[in-house]
Amino acid sequence: QDVTIPIIVKDTTSFYWQIVLAGARAAGKDLGVNVPELGAQSESDINGQISILENAVAGSPAAVVISPTEFKALGKPIDEAAKAVPIIGIDSAADSKAFTSFLTTDNVQGGRIAADGLAAAIKEATGKEEGEIAIITSLPGVGSLDQRREGFLDQMKTKYPGFKVVADKYADGQATTGLNMMTDLITANPNLVGVFASNLIMAQGVGQAIAENNLGDKIKVIGFDSDEKTVGFLKEGVLAGLVVQDPYRMGYDGVKTALAVSKGEKVEANVDTGANLVTKANMAEPKIDALLNPKVN
Amino acid sequence: MSVETVESSAGPTPRKGISILFGLTLLGLLLFLWLLLGFATNSFWTPNNISNLLRQGAMTAILAVGQTFVIITAGIDLSVGAVVGFTSVIVAWLLAAGVPLWLAVIATLAIGVLIGAFHAFGIVRMGLPAFIITLATLTSLRGIGLLITNGSTISITNEAFTNFSRANFLGVPSLFWMVIVVAVPAYIFLHLSRFGRYLFAVGSNSEAARLSGVNVNRTTYLAYILSSTCAAFVGLLLASRIGIGNATQAEGWELQAIASSVIGGTSLFGAVGSVHGPLLGAFILATINNGANLLNVNSFWQRIITGLLIIVIVYFDQLRRRGER
Amino acid sequence: MSVETVESSAGPTPRKGISILFGLTLLGLLLFLWLLLGFATNSFWTPNNISNLLRQGAMTAILAVGQTFVIITAGIDLSVGAVVGFTSVIVAWLLAAGVPLWLAVIATLAIGVLIGAFHAFGIVRMGLPAFIITLATLTSLRGIGLLITNGSTISITNEAFTNFSRANFLGVPSLFWMVIVVAVPAYIFLHLSRFGRYLFAVGSNSEAARLSGVNVNRTTYLAYILSSTCAAFVGLLLASRIGIGNATQAEGWELQAIASSVIGGTSLFGAVGSVHGPLLGAFILATINNGANLLNVNSFWQRIITGLLIIVIVYFDQLRRRGER
Amino acid sequence: MIGLQEVGHRHGLRTPAGHPVPKGEPILELHSLRKNYGAVEALKPATMTFLSGEVHAIVGENGAGKSTLIKLLTGVITRTSGEILWCGEPVQLATPNEAISRGINAVHQEVVLCPHLSVAANMFLGDEMNRRGLMRKRAMTDAAQGVLDDLGFNLPAAAVLGSLTIGQQQLVATARAAMRGTQFLIFDEPTAYLTRQESEQLFRLIRRLQSEGVTIVYISHRLEEVFELADRVSVLRDGTHVGTRPIGEANEAELIALMINRTIEQIYHKEHFPAGETLIETRGLTGPGFADVSLTVRAGEIVGLYGLIGAGRSEFALGLYGRHRLSAGEVFWQGRKVEIDSERKAMELGIALAPESRRDQGLCLNLPIGLNINLPVFRRLTRGLTINRAEEAANADRQIRDLKIKTPSRRVLASAMSGGNQQKIVIGKWLSHGAKLFIFDEPTVGVDVGTKAEIYRLFARLLEKGAGIILISSYFPEVYELSDRLHVFRQGRVVGSHGYRTASHEEVLAQAIGA
Numbered sequence A: 001q002d003v004t005i006p007i008i009v010k011d012t013t014s015f016y017w018q019i020v021l022a023g024a025r026a027a028g029k030d031l032g033v034n035v036p037e038l039g040a041q042s043e044s045d046i047n048g049q050i051s052i053l054e055n056a057v058a059g060s061p062a063a064v065v066i067s068p069t070e071f072k073a074l075g076k077p078i079d080e081a082a083k084a085v086p087i088i089g090i091d092s093a094a095d096s097k098a099f100t101s102f103l104t105t106d107n108v109q110g111g112r113i114a115a116d117g118l119a120a121a122i123k124e125a126t127g128k129e130e131g132e133i134a135i136i137t138s139l140p141g142v143g144s145l146d147q148r149r150e151g152f153l154d155q156m157k158t159k160y161p162g163f164k165v166v167a168d169k170y171a172d173g174q175a176t177t178g179l180n181m182m183t184d185l186i187t188a189n190p191n192l193v194g195v196f197a198s199n200l201i202m203a204q205g206v207g208q209a210i211a212e213n214n215l216g217d218k219i220k221v222i223g224f225d226s227d228e229k230t231v232g233f234l235k236e237g238v239l240a241g242l243v244v245q246d247p248y249r250m251g252y253d254g255v256k257t258a259l260a261v262s263k264g265e266k267v268e269a270n271v272d273t274g275a276n277l278v279t280k281a282n283m284a285e286p287k288i289d290a291l292l293n294p295k296v297n
Numbered sequence B, C: 001m002s003v004e005t006v007e008s009s010a011g012p013t014p015r016k017g018i019s020i021l022f023g024l025t026l027l028g029l030l031l032f033l034w035l036l037l038g039f040a041t042n043s044f045w046t047p048n049n050i051s052n053l054l055r056q057g058a059m060t061a062i063l064a065v066g067q068t069f070v071i072i073t074a075g076i077d078l079s080v081g082a083v084v085g086f087t088s089v090i091v092a093w094l095l096a097a098g099v100p101l102w103l104a105v106i107a108t109l110a111i112g113v114l115i116g117a118f119h120a121f122g123i124v125r126m127g128l129p130a131f132i133i134t135l136a137t138l139t140s141l142r143g144i145g146l147l148i149t150n151g152s153t154i155s156i157t158n159e160a161f162t163n164f165s166r167a168n169f170l171g172v173p174s175l176f177w178m179v180i181v182v183a184v185p186a187y188i189f190l191h192l193s194r195f196g197r198y199l200f201a202v203g204s205n206s207e208a209a210r211l212s213g214v215n216v217n218r219t220t221y222l223a224y225i226l227s228s229t230c231a232a233f234v235g236l237l238l239a240s241r242i243g244i245g246n247a248t249q250a251e252g253w254e255l256q257a258i259a260s261s262v263i264g265g266t267s268l269f270g271a272v273g274s275v276h277g278p279l280l281g282a283f284i285l286a287t288i289n290n291g292a293n294l295l296n297v298n299s300f301w302q303r304i305i306t307g308l309l310i311i312v313i314v315y316f317d318q319l320r321r322r323g324e325r
Numbered sequence D: 001m002i003g004l005q006e007v008g009h010r011h012g013l014r015t016p017a018g019h020p021v022p023k024g025e026p027i028l029e030l031h032s033l034r035k036n037y038g039a040v041e042a043l044k045p046a047t048m049t050f051l052s053g054e055v056h057a058i059v060g061e062n063g064a065g066k067s068t069l070i071k072l073l074t075g076v077i078t079r080t081s082g083e084i085l086w087c088g089e090p091v092q093l094a095t096p097n098e099a100i101s102r103g104i105n106a107v108h109q110e111v112v113l114c115p116h117l118s119v120a121a122n123m124f125l126g127d128e129m130n131r132r133g134l135m136r137k138r139a140m141t142d143a144a145q146g147v148l149d150d151l152g153f154n155l156p157a158a159a160v161l162g163s164l165t166i167g168q169q170q171l172v173a174t175a176r177a178a179m180r181g182t183q184f185l186i187f188d189e190p191t192a193y194l195t196r197q198e199s200e201q202l203f204r205l206i207r208r209l210q211s212e213g214v215t216i217v218y219i220s221h222r223l224e225e226v227f228e229l230a231d232r233v234s235v236l237r238d239g240t241h242v243g244t245r246p247i248g249e250a251n252e253a254e255l256i257a258l259m260i261n262r263t264i265e266q267i268y269h270k271e272h273f274p275a276g277e278t279l280i281e282t283r284g285l286t287g288p289g290f291a292d293v294s295l296t297v298r299a300g301e302i303v304g305l306y307g308l309i310g311a312g313r314s315e316f317a318l319g320l321y322g323r324h325r326l327s328a329g330e331v332f333w334q335g336r337k338v339e340i341d342s343e344r345k346a347m348e349l350g351i352a353l354a355p356e357s358r359r360d361q362g363l364c365l366n367l368p369i370g371l372n373i374n375l376p377v378f379r380r381l382t383r384g385l386t387i388n389r390a391e392e393a394a395n396a397d398r399q400i401r402d403l404k405i406k407t408p409s410r411r412v413l414a415s416a417m418s419g420g421n422q423q424k425i426v427i428g429k430w431l432s433h434g435a436k437l438f439i440f441d442e443p444t445v446g447v448d449v450g451t452k453a454e455i456y457r458l459f460a461r462l463l464e465k466g467a468g469i470i471l472i473s474s475y476f477p478e479v480y481e482l483s484d485r486l487h488v489f490r491q492g493r494v495v496g497s498h499g500y501r502t503a504s505h506e507e508v509l510a511q512a513i514g515a
């Protein structure tokens, strides 16, 4: 294993990124590449990711796979790094033209899908595309979460004018905070019909609040990404839907593409790995099931 | 000596006009906030919301009580948030491995005891500053927890366990009962038993305590073990409440706990503190958040207001204390 | 009195066998780590990596120096991380509004001064504990920063500004030059000027300092202003490095800064500290991270190791100090 | 009323009457006891014997090793080498608990109590009364009050210790040691912060304890106390035991000679200088702790302030020095009306204050001696941006030399100094500052005879140069012998004023007590 291709994710402490890493690990094994798994410990730690990128490049790898944590901020460092090694982007973009290839999910599009899912779920329950809804964002200042919020709000405004966003909340990245916010939202807004919890941790906290209050029928919640717990919520009808990306493939294909690039092969410049809405109805489909149960180890 | 200094830097004396406010104890301030919120919103005084509030403040309150023991000895325990996250992983892991609930609970609390003992060991035997050893375990414990879960979460399927945090008893949320379960023995321990007095003595002048035959080392062990065990207990409650074990949860709760304690009148220089103070502090913080949510205050304004209210509340409390002397 | 306590809890005496290690100063420990990493990896001693290392430790180092001033007076400044994030927003905002670079820089530093002055005001005039007032600004500043950016980021288009952090001067990264730019005056201030002596005196016994004609209030102002200004300066550097203003950046850096300071031998009880200590502390932490990355240590293990190394390093340092006396 | 005996017995603290060894037999023997602090030999091989039931005084210069000896006996520190025999048996005395369990207790030179706890809590610390696991707080407060009353100390048992003056705290420490009673009780300069009145009470207590069979070790720099109380007296010099005398065979001159290895003719060195210009005049000065104080200090004279504990002299000094806000009255400096609203202002006018508590007000204990000495004068030592390090060193070294502060270097931390040497640092600090008016609050607390004489000579030198001195002291002979004018304080007011030796001892004391 002489070839080294490090992969740098946004936050190693989150399940989503662990799936990305699992994909990359599998690719490493299949292709005989050494894949150091790197990443900051929080999606908002931009400086940390820049440092990690610098360190990775210092090790003179064959290529680097990175998921830039912030569009603008990672631009220059990636330009800089690309002078030494080829850079493959996954999941999110950065303000740089130096990427050799891109495998991304469009987070704005993900937000739109969530809006569609929420509207559909509410319509199914009440028969109307109207009512009070809320959005809870896990952390301020995180690019991908901002984009989901943006996509969601925009879709709601343009496509579903009957909905009124009564709360646009930011938590602190803690499930408990999401839980507390949700219980208070329920108290303060008795007419609430839907919520978008835009990442895994918030979906867990918000789902818990819904479960505690047995409001699964009345308040529809769309989450983002999945794990055992939220899939369980989906089955129980606590959550109405989950927007699920294909992190495993991003990791796997990222490394695969990088290897190809390092060998001088020609690769596609842009690949959309897609985002899907998962509901109780479609969760048994094999393709969706594979997304919900990635082979992490 | 620092304590005396702070006290003697007399500062301005309160003017007559607003002296009623100064007379309020922390409890008064809390009730005042509640009244205010009762007027400002319709939903504040609903049984449902009061239940929520009691639940929301419960975990910080328990952490703050544990933290207070340590602060009274002039120490600090930065690890409590990490211990909460870590023990939530431990209990989830044990339950997933099929360990019976009672055993999982006891084992998790025992881990809390061990962590506290390790802190005290570092302080007493290795002569490390409390700040450093607890910061180090903060870092390491999160790492171990993440290793165990492989960066993910462990779901808890035990219904009995996850239902607990949702249950009510005599109309009061079980989480709040847990505060009482912790606070009553803590009160007896701190204010009525000689061990509590030894905590104060060690914090006031550990040399004097030693010369009086107080076992300073044992007292230090006691304080840190109590703090970590409270944190492990909160870890159980958290796991029960969110139904998962996740090592990155409870980040920053150490500051919340310390802040509750300090708002409740504990001095970071040691030897000043109580059990009811941190409880009030924790529920004041919970009330601020709850109220801001009910009033649908923009979450950014919420932060700003929280900061300002902390200043105002502690300031009034300081004035009152000064007045009393 | 706390200091004496720490000293008198003598602990075990070092055994002969490993006494060479105990003799190492912090600088020795840092060099030892570097040697070790030089053996363990091929890439550690490459110019590129050394540049990286110097860049990565730079910001914490500057924060730690500022923090040390405050800790020497027996205070604490929890707000530094928030000030970094906040000032990164301010400078980005000013630049976006078309303010010339030099003015934006000066205005940002001035904001740092104001924040520090506010802290000192709270401590000196309102009699608040340093922990509380700086915790409150931590919370509020993040809120204000988020309000300004509306929860998002402000891009910086000024190339001169964003290129600065990537530039080298005489082969050394400009960020590291900034450490020197801060450290040299800081050294002169703390160790060679009378104001530095006053900081120590206030931290040791503020009443004695006051009766000796030291203006304790002014000294407190000085300490907190220096700390906040260092943080504002780091905010500028961070904005330059990441090219955006974002209020949630630098979360937890206050603990990093305090840890660097304490690893560097500063006592949280005041009156013990230096300028070189925190610098070494910051670069020890940076080295641990850099080394772990180079060795491709799993990031969870990295946390565990960081925690353990902090304990080991501070323990050795304590032993050495004890031996010296 | 619950008294000392009752509390002691009921609480099981006091060993029942009777001696572990017959009166007059050795109860504690030290063989070649040695203590090193790094390179410092605090106690060189010392061999001494204490007899059961005696009052054994120990005298010696500052830094002679007296406190070190006491700390060794009470388990505060552990010896480097040597042997201790208790009732004929070798013992370790490695921890405070071991000493306490054998009935060895001490009142240390520096008050070692917990300032945040109540008086009663301090008295019972480590030995609380419990019932079913809970403390009996009321019972302890009552018992503590009973003991305090029984001893004639007028102190509230429920008060927080930190709110008391150091003198009062010292009394609490004494009461505590007496209550815990013992076989063997050590007093390390117990009268340092006490007035004569309080000292009398302490002496009565000591005699009472002795009559109950307790062996007493009494350390003091005040030789008249030694002659009044002791059965035998031992002298330490430079960490060595240089002799023990039955009190009947000892005389003051010989003891001093043994202690300092030279003779001094006269301790109270009083030179009279013609009174010069009026330096300061206060009219009806009122502030926290004192009221309506009018007095004048002229160049070349010492104005003494005498009073009981809490009479308000220190508060007056602090008020005058700008530390506390004044509520009424006027201050004239060299005939000009001034507002002294800060310490800095006072210093700039030319006032220096050596405060009474070296630990709380005087010293930065965990900083070097040099820094402490130079603290008031750093402004003067600054050249441009930085301090002139050569001058800084020279100034510190000069004070260390002039005051004979016993330290290897100015870099040693003040906390490592013996009590007396710490006091010298406080004084040195103000000598290097230089001023026109010196306020010395208890300047000779814990200072040995030799140094005391030097300090008095130093007063004369200051007066000669045209300075004035306010001397606050609870050590009656000192204020009485040195003051050109003597004001007696009671409850914050001046209740009597006298010229140099114009009033009798009895008259002054009566005014102070208010009889």
Ligand SMILES: Nc1ncnc2c1ncn2[C@@H]1O[C@H](COP(=O)(O)OP(=O)(O)OP(=O)(O)O)[C@@H](O)[C@H]1O
Pocket: D037, D040, D041, D042, D043, D060, D061, D062, D063, D064, D065, D066, D067, D068, D069, D109, D406, D415, D416, D417, D418, D419, D420, D421, D446, D448
């Ligand atoms: N912790 C310490 N570290 C270093 N040296 C010390 C320490 N404690 C005491 N010494 C030194 O030991 C010597 C004896 O001190 P000790 O306190 O026994 O003197 P003392 O006879 O009680 O004097 P005084 O009358 O001034 O109280 C002094 O030179 C002192 O500086």
Ligand SMILES: Nc1ncnc2c1ncn2[C@@H]1O[C@H](COP(=O)(O)OP(=O)(O)OP(=O)(O)O)[C@@H](O)[C@H]1O
Pocket: D163, D164, D165, D166, D167, D168, D193, D288, D289, D307, D308, D309, D310, D311, D312, D313, D314, D315, D316, D356, D474, D489
């Ligand atoms: N900060 C304070 N607030 C209120 N009262 C105080 C304060 N400090 C001292 N006192 C009280 O003021 C009175 C005067 O105390 P002061 O220390 O001036 O007496 P003193 O004559 O110097 O006696 P001593 O011999 O103890 O030094 C005492 O009753 C004391 O308890």
Ligand SMILES: [Mg+2]
Pocket: D066, D067, D068, D109, D188, D418, D419, D420
């Ligand atoms: Mg002594």
Ligand SMILES: [Mg+2]
Pocket: D313, D314, D315, D356, D441
């Ligand atoms: Mg006095």
